[in-house]
Amino acid sequence: MPNVVTVDTNTFEGQKPGTSGLRKKVKVFLQEHYTENFIQSILDANKDSLIGSTLVVGGDGRYLVKEVVDKIIKISAANGVAKLLVGQHGILSTPAVSCIIRKYNTLGGIVLTASHNPGGIDNDFGIKFNCSNGGPAPDATTNQIYAITTTIKQYKIVPDIVCDISKIGTTNFDVEGNKFTVEVIDSVNDYVKYMKEIFDFDKIKQLIQGTEQKKPFNVLIDSMNGVTGPYVKRIFVDELGAKEANVRRIIPLEDFGGAHPDPNLTYAADLVNAVKGGDYDFGAAFDGDGDRNMIIGRDAFFVTPSDSLAVLANNLQYIPYFLKTGVRGFARSMPTAAAVDRVAAATGKEMFEVPTGWKYFGNLMDAGRLSLCGEESFGTGSDHVREKDGLWAALAWLSVLAATSLSVQDILKAHWAQFGRNYFTRYDYEECASDPCNEMMQVLEKTITSPGFVGSSHISGDKTYVVKLADNFSYMDPIDQSVAMKQGLRIIFEDGSRIVLRLSGTGSSGATVRLYIDSYEATNVMGDAQVMLKPLIDVALKISKLTEYTGRDAPTVIT
Ligand code: G6P
Ligand code: ZN
DSSP states (O other), X not given: OOOOEEEEOOOOTTOOOBTTBEEXXXXXXXXXXXXHHHHHHHHHHTXXXXXXXXXXXXXXXXXXXXHHHHHHHHHHHHTTOOEEEEEEEEEOOHHHHHHHHHHXXXXXXXXXXXXXXXXXXXXXXXXXXXXXXXXXXXXHHHHXXXXXXXXXXXXXXXXXXOOOTTSOEEEEEEETTEEEEEEEEOSSHHHHHHHHHHSOHHHHHHHHHOOSSSOOOOEEEEOTTSTTHHHHIIIIIIITXXXXXXXEOOSOOTTGGGOOOOOSTTTTHHHHHHHHHTTOSEEEEEXXXXXXXXXEEGGGOEEXXXXXXXXXXXXXXXXXXXXXXXXXXXXXXXXXXXXXHHHHHHHTOOEEEEOSSTHHHHHHHHTTOEEEEEETTTEXXXXXXXXXXXXXXXXXXXXXXXXXXXXXXXXXXXXXXXXXXXXXXXXXXXXEOHHHHHHHHHHHHHHHHSTTSTTOEEEETTEEXXXXXXXXXXXXXXXXXXXXXXXXXXXXXXXXXXXXXXXXXXXXXSXXXXXXXXXXXXXXXXXXXXXXXXXXXXXXXXXXXXXXXXXXXXXXXXX
16 A cells, blocks of 8 residues: 655745746756655645545646656545546647636646747646636735745655656555545547537638638648647647648657747748738637637737737627627726727726736636636636636637628727727837846836826837836735735836736746837827837837847837
8 A cells, every 4th residue: 555755845035926826947847856746735725624635637748747647646645635637648728727726626737838848858838726716826826835845844745656647547556545536638638629519610620621712721730749730630620620731749748849949930930921921710729728829810910918808898699608608897907008998998898907927816716706817928817717728819810700701900900990009009018137137127116206207208219108007916805805926027108008017926047127119099000000109119118218228129029
């Protein structure tokens, strides 16, 4: 009979979950006891409900996922967890974990992913805890997990449990007289079933396959060698009748085949070029763990995530799920362009602006006040789960395209004609030295909150911007009144244009500065975002002294 062993350990510094879980280089997780400590801390943070509980476990297929699943099995067995639902081969997309937690009412789930960060032995790994609502743990829980990591002295493990996660099926273990069950589940079944309830697959299939009157709508779906591969295969090829040529990079690889699995114009350039050079009507790419999405149209016409959110908000009547549930409010993260706000105003829906991080949407959804939300960081989703959901976003777009018979570009044009356009761009300065970036943010905060800054004029070319409001964004959750401070510096001008600056919370080394620019035009809607926003970008660079602090005269990624 396998026995529980208590292992003495030392604390590690820096096991503080960031925007989305604990994310470090693989080599950090490989240190003796490092990973065990963090898993034990997650379980201890749940100790009141742990005995007899069920947890979901899975990840994005990156290097180390299988080894860490094995550790979670052994440590869970030792801590009184009754059952684990484990994705076959350790594979579960982040939205699928959320779906499964909710479907089977589990205590929560442990997601093994560093999302859109590169994988492989020299790159990143991550561990994230999701709660019983299926969403990322709120700050209160992650702070508690962190506090435990700073005092942990021992962890408990059952070293003798051996469980083959390559085969679907249930294995029962007797751990010192208690039953412990590992059920290895098909990675895609529950999720695909749910998507078929949410969307009208027949209509999307008709669009993709074409009819006698209409030629097939040619899609190109790119999994970037991430976790969505098997989901894309099942949904697009098996269910929706797309051809093998309509999907690409659908085998999850431990190092994502060397790709940086972040669906944006830079890292998904392969897809962009394929759509540009081919006869495609629609392209979509997803990140490593399947929660992010990028949508492009014919000739690689790019839909900004902020616009994507607004367009979907305005077209939810084409998605069966929302006909059933009705449409409650909308929400976006603070740096996301305010395009969706205009749809909310026009349709009389409640609108929320939250800090960066999907976890801030969860309470609003649980309280029945939020149906659809999104972030500029290529996240779109609804209250069908408590994570953003890349495949869901692609299916939502295809539902709208099927119902309207318009092209992606024409949908955007019509949208801008009706609502005006929020031009948006984001400049990323990746892997900068941390200290000067922190200093830059401190100095900038001081500058913009000093007396006289509000009301000051900033001139660039023939444009003059007058500051209306400037602060370090803070947010009080309207449901539980919890407060999140210092969520990004923002300068709002009298014409509604905004400059936002924040440091990324998802990197594993150095600092990444993100500069976000959002500017509204009621009628001049067909311009080029980079040209239209140039004066504001110049103002932002000047006020922040970004080049001086970072030593960078150009961003690494432009969205
Ligand atoms: C993750 C979270 C998102 C968030 C993003 C921000 O993807 O799930 O909700 O928007 O990180 O990343 P950043 O690097 O800007 O902190
Ligand atoms: Zn992700």
